[in-house]
Amino acid sequence: MDHGAYLKSVFSLEGKTALVTGAAGGIGAAISRGLAYAGAEVALCGRTLSKCRALEAEITAAGGRASAHLLDVADLASIRRCVDEVMARYGRIDVLFNVAGINKREGLLDVEEADYDRIMDTNLKGVYFMTQAVAREMYKRKSGSIVNIGSHNDTAMLGGCSVYGAAKSGVIAITRSMAVECARYGIRCNAISPGHIITELTQVSWDSPNRAPYMKSRIAMERGGQPEELVGMAILLASDASSYMTGQTYHIDGGCLAGGTPWEYDTAY
Numbered sequence: 001m002d003h004g005a006y007l008k009s010v011f012s013l014e015g016k017t018a019l020v021t022g023a024a025g026g027i028g029a030a031i032s033r034g035l036a037y038a039g040a041e042v043a044l045c046g047r048t049l050s051k052c053r054a055l056e057a058e059i060t061a062a063g064g065r066a067s068a069h070l071l072d073v074a075d076l077a078s079i080r081r082c083v084d085e086v087m088a089r090y091g092r093i094d095v096l097f098n099v100a101g102i103n104k105r106e107g108l109l110d111v112e113e114a115d116y117d118r119i120m121d122t123n124l125k126g127v128y129f130m131t132q133a134v135a136r137e138m139y140k141r142k143s144g145s146i147v148n149i150g151s152h153n154d155t156a157m158l159g160g161c162s163v164y165g166a167a168k169s170g171v172i173a174i175t176r177s178m179a180v181e182c183a184r185y186g187i188r189c190n191a192i193s194p195g196h197i198i199t200e201l202t203q204v205s206w207d208s209p210n211r212a213p214y215m216k217s218r219i220a221m222e223r224g225g226q227p228e229e230l231v232g233m234a235i236l237l238a239s240d241a242s243s244y245m246t247g248q249t250y251h252i253d254g255g256c257l258a259g260g261t262p263w264e265y266d267t268a269y
């Protein structure tokens with residue numbers, strides 16, 4: 001038995017084209033590298049083209065296939081342009097990762113309408129219309145896998161994240177809607193909900209003398225996660241190994257929702 005060949009036959013992304021939004025961010029870049037190194041061609045889409053181009057150069061230098069594309073998920077015209085550009089280049093999109101996201105941490109009574117709209121437009125409306133544009137292409141081929149990025153805040157809630165949490169809870173709701181409506185067209189839709197992953201988005205909390213110990217005590221593994229620790233699930237959901245998986249959300253959180261660190265108890269160890 002050739003274990004490498006067996007694993008490749010189960011998880012390989014050879015012949016698949018993936019589009020990743022927010023591709024140059026902490027989690028987006030880790031997932032994009034993972035998809036490319038598992039054999040996919042990856043369209044790296046994001047607001048800052050120079051960062052997507054740098055990632056394209058890195059992946060290409062390592063022997064992978066990738067291309068950089070400008071995308072603002074909060075702008076429907078930009079979504080259409082980007083999907084057209086990716087379709088023109090590859091002729092197909094087999095896998096969509098909706099990773100782009102933002103947050104602004106502030107209390108319920110302090111949120112202003114402009115910030116509410118900005119977070120909702122990026123984190124929920126952006127996922128909705130990006131998926132609609134890509135699913136239109138997937139419908140034609142009756143095949144595809146869509147993966148949305150949720151959050152710890154789609155289930156439990158941290159203070160100062162009311163708009164973000166509402167948007168991410170919405171992402172999980174549309175993940176189920178998409179799974180239900182798209183299954184008969186051969187399209188699967190799932191979500192990965194990261195716990196506390198160390199990236200630019202969360203560095204401010206990991207640097208905080210109050211929030212860092214708060215988070216650690218609520219993670220059974222007592223540490224933040226690395227973006228690369230999401231890649232195994234990303235490859236699974238992108239590949240045919242997950243052919244009977246749809247409509248689900250997978251929390252990757254070091255045991256955060258499970259209860260965090262245990263209270264004091266008697267033990268012989």
Ligand SMILES: NC(=O)c1ccc[n+]([C@@H]2O[C@H](COP(=O)([O-])OP(=O)(O)OC[C@H]3O[C@@H](n4cnc5c(N)ncnc54)[C@H](O)[C@@H]3O)[C@@H](O)[C@H]2O)c1
Pocket residue numbers: 021022023024025026027028045046047048071072073074099100101102122126149150151152193194195196197198199200201202
């Ligand atoms: N880091 C965590 O602990 C954590 C936890 C739960 C969920 N998430 C989610 O994971 C995703 C990635 O977060 P990250 O931690 O890598 O953050 P990040 O800030 O490193 O990356 C986010 C990326 O999204 C891009 N982006 C933002 N607005 C955009 C727009 N309008 N159009 C296109 N691209 C846009 C940014 O340019 C950036 O590249 C987000 O959806 C975030 O909410 C992160």
